[in-house]
Amino acid sequence: MTSPTHAPAHPCAGCGASVAFAPGTTAMRCPYCGLEQQIAPPTRQVREFSYEAFLAKPRVQTLAPHQFTCPGCAARTESDAISKACQFCGTVLVADTANDSQIAPEAVLPFTLDRDGARTALRSWVRTRWFAPNRLKKVTEAESMKSTYLPHWTFDAGTVSDYVGQRGEHYWVTTSYTDGSGQRRTRRERRTRWYPAAGRVARDFDDVLVPATTQVEDLDKLQPWPLKQAVPFHPDYVAGHHSLRYDTEPPVGLEQAKLHMRDVIHGDCRRHIGGDVQRVFSVDTNYSNVMFKLVLLPVWAGNYLFGGRTYQVLINGANGAVQGDRPYSAxxxxxxxxxxxxxxxxxxxxxxxxxx
Missing domain, CATH: 1.20.5 (Single alpha-helices involved in coiled-coils or other helix-helix interfaces)
Incomplete structure (x- = not known):
């Protein structure tokens, strides 16, 4: 199944060109004459969807690429992207996700960091690489820097976990020993008594975030994200920026989310056991009321050239956090x-x- 292209929702009132979302604003800006047009405020809240209801629906085994027909030059192209620029004339293209066989994005976290902000974040990151060669400080901009919305799943769940473990309580004893000169001495040694422990803990999880694309690595390292600032998806927010389709299905995403939940639940079990130290042997967790949604998160993705090698860098488009490859100085x-x-x-x- 293919999706038609959205014609420019707001052609520039000044020159007629297609406008693009301006990071850090709530407006579409013309890249040619600079005229801005405000994006209409959302008329609804960001929604969560039942995972159980999703499983009950038939699944699409293969996905056809989006077919784009450029309203500027009429060129026809295919792509797995949700939004991009026409490779021939640069016109903004956004797929109609309402008719897509995939789950449509429910929310988008708009870019707050513009290109200049991304450059500043990169320069700051480069200056703080302690074991990098001194020449790296001369790198002030990535060779290519693309504003990209990357798909992520968020999961909510109620959990009840039964655990079995042990509680350790420290105590001290006085022991004797012979030192290196043959003298008998005493010292205090800490020992631990272990007692059986079992119990139940409960926790509700909200917006456990996992990447929904395998095309970009290390996305987890860009957290945290200000997810409360996400708005209901609207094509205006992704216009003029590249947006990827997801390639990680919700069941895979949920298993990844459960790994994050597991670490938190194990911490809850240890606190519930108490004592000085704890052992957790087994945890049996029941998940209920699992909800999920697809959200697009803003990332500046680029590469820089150093010493004849290309290094990738990712910049959180909401707060400027940088994650990237870097050279080391021997x-x-x-x-x-x-x-x-x-x-x-x-x-x-x-x-x-x-x-x-």
């Missing part, structure tokens, strides 16, 4: 190791001198 690392060894040597020498 000289700086070697000097740091030598400095650490020197410090250890001084400490050992002082210890031996005091014992003498």
């Amino acid at each position: 000289v700086k690392i070697t000097l740091a190791v030598l400095a650490a060894l020197a410090v250890v040597g001084v400490v050992v020498w002082l210890y031996l001198a005091n014992r003498a």
Whole structure:
């Protein structure tokens, strides 16, 4: 099944060109004359959808690409993107997701960081790479920097977990030993008594976030995201920016979300066990009222060239957090190791001198 292209929803009132969403605003801006047109405020709230109801529906096994017909030059192209620019004339193209066989995006977190902001974030990140070569500080801009909305799933769930484990309580005993000079001495040693523990904990999860695309790695490292600022999806917010379709289905996403939930639940079990230390042997979790949605999150994705090699960098388009590959300076690392060894040597020498 294919989806038709949205014609420009708001052609520029000044010059007729297709306008694009301007990061950090609630407006569409013409890239040619600069005229801005406000995006209408949303008339509804962001919704969550029943995962159980989703499972009851027939699934689409194969997905046809979106077919775009450019309203500017009439060129016809196919793509897995939700939004992009025409490769021939640059006209803004947005697919009609309402008729897509995939789940339509429910929400979008609009870009707040524009291109200049992304450059500033990259420069700041480069300056704080301690073990990078000094020449890296001269990198001020990625060779290519593309504003991209990347699909993510969010999951809500109520959980009740039964656990089995042990509670450890510390106590102290006095023991005797013979030191290096043959003298008998005493010292206090900490021991632990273990007691069986079992119980039940409950927790409600809200907006557990997992990437819905495998095309970009390390997206988890861009968290946290201000998800409460997400708005109901509207084509105006993605116009002029690249947007990817998801390739991770909800069942796979839910299993990934459960891994995040599991870590939190294990922490709840340990706190419920109490004592000084805890062991958790097994946790049996029941999930109820599972809800989910598809949200598009803003990322500046780019590459920079250094030393003949290309490095990828991702910038959170909402708060400027940077995650990326970087080169390392062998000289700086070697000097740091030598400095650490020197410090250890001084400490050992002082210890031996005091014992003498």
